[in-house]
Amino acid sequence: xxxxxxxxxxxxxxxxxxxxxxxxxxxxxxxxxxxxxxxxxxxxxxxxxxxxxxxxxxxxxxxxxxxxxxxxxxxxxxxxxxxxxxxxxxxxxxxxxxxxxxxxxxxxxxxxxxxxxxxxxxxxxxxxxxxxxxxxxxxxxxxxxxxxxxxxxxxxxxxxxxxxxxxxxxxxxxxxxxxxxxxxxxxxxxxxxxxxxxxxxxxxxxxxxxxxxxxxxxxxxxxxxxxxxxxxxxxxxxxxxxxxxxxxxxxxxxxxxxxxxxxxxxxxxxxxxxxxxxxxxxxxxxxxxxxxxxxxxxxxxxxxxxxxx
Ligand SMILES: [Zn+2]
Numbered sequence: 001x002x003x004x005x006x007x008x009x010x011x012x013x014x015x016x017x018x019x020x021x022x023x024x025x026x027x028x029x030x031x032x033x034x035x036x037x038x039x040x041x042x043x044x045x046x047x048x049x050x051x052x053x054x055x056x057x058x059x060x061x062x063x064x065x066x067x068x069x070x071x072x073x074x075x076x077x078x079x080x081x082x083x084x085x086x087x088x089x090x091x092x093x094x095x096x097x098x099x100x101x102x103x104x105x106x107x108x109x110x111x112x113x114x115x116x117x118x119x120x121x122x123x124x125x126x127x128x129x130x131x132x133x134x135x136x137x138x139x140x141x142x143x144x145x146x147x148x149x150x151x152x153x154x155x156x157x158x159x160x161x162x163x164x165x166x167x168x169x170x171x172x173x174x175x176x177x178x179x180x181x182x183x184x185x186x187x188x189x190x191x192x193x194x195x196x197x198x199x200x201x202x203x204x205x206x207x208x209x210x211x212x213x214x215x216x217x218x219x220x221x222x223x224x225x226x227x228x229x230x231x232x233x234x235x236x237x238x239x240x241x242x243x244x245x246x247x248x249x250x251x252x253x254x255x256x257x258x259x260x261x262x263x264x265x266x267x268x269x270x271x272x273x274x275x276x277x278x279x280x281x282x283x284x285x286x287x288x289x290x291x292x293x294x295x296x297x298x299x300x301x302x303x304x305x306x307x308x309x
Pocket of ligand 1: 016021022023024
């Protein structure tokens with residue numbers, strides 16, 4: 001399996017347009033010891049020919065241009081992108097779909113609740129279905145295993161299992177609308193298995209961890225995990241007010257209930273943080289937080305990384 005990390009920051013990217021936190025300020029001043037990042041976007045392929053996007057970031061158009069493997073290969077209109085798997089309806093995960101509206105055929109894999117949010121309640125996504133055989137929506141349910149199939153019907157060699165990671169719908173989904181949706185379909189994690197049995201676990205937003213999830217992660221060869229915030233009150237300290245990491249549906253990296261501690265016993269996979277917020281001090285490669293994460297066996301994803309399993 002081939003994995004391309006096209007973007008690795010949380011929503012807003014790094015630096016974020018309206019943020020003057022120490023990280024963002026230092027990047028703009030040219031003094032930061034670390035990398036700029038676009039918003040989280042991953043692409044996977046079993047054969048290096050047919051590619052599937054994990055979510056669709058607001059930076060998708062530029063991320064496709066930056067990755068040669070995603071460029072058209074035949075004259076006229078063509079794309080190696082066969083499909084998009086959505087893990088939530090967060091704007092950072094779905095707005096990139098609007099950059100794929102130029103009448104190209106591809107599949108969208110998502111839960112029935114996410115499909116309802118996008119297709120029934122947000123008319124702009126109708127641009128993906130202007131003509132027959134444009135986007136084909138395939139409904140997936142937590143607990144299900146299914147093949148990633150191109151719209152042509154060709155089997156990609158990749159199989160997925162999705163599992164619920166939380167019941168929180170995005171803020172733009174009204175309470176009345178959310179009442180008609182299935183809570184377990186709000187946010188999913190995914191394990192993708194290649195034809196040779198290699199497994200990628202992709203969990204960009206994790207609100208809590210239990211034994212069952214930890215056992216599942218132990219079966220992976222590579223783990224791309226929620227690295228949004230270093231500490232629970234990180235945003236509150238930067239902004240002076242606002243929500244904690246836990247209130248936003250992200251367990252922080254540090255602390256007794258943080259991912260470094262909770263996943264210390266998960267030994268099999270190569271462990272990589274992704275979806276890192278611009279305020280997270282572990283982005284600074286000269287700082288103690290970066291060293292602590294690295295010493296605990298974690299890597300911090302960067303745009304442009306390619307992993308081959
Ligand atoms: Zn910032």
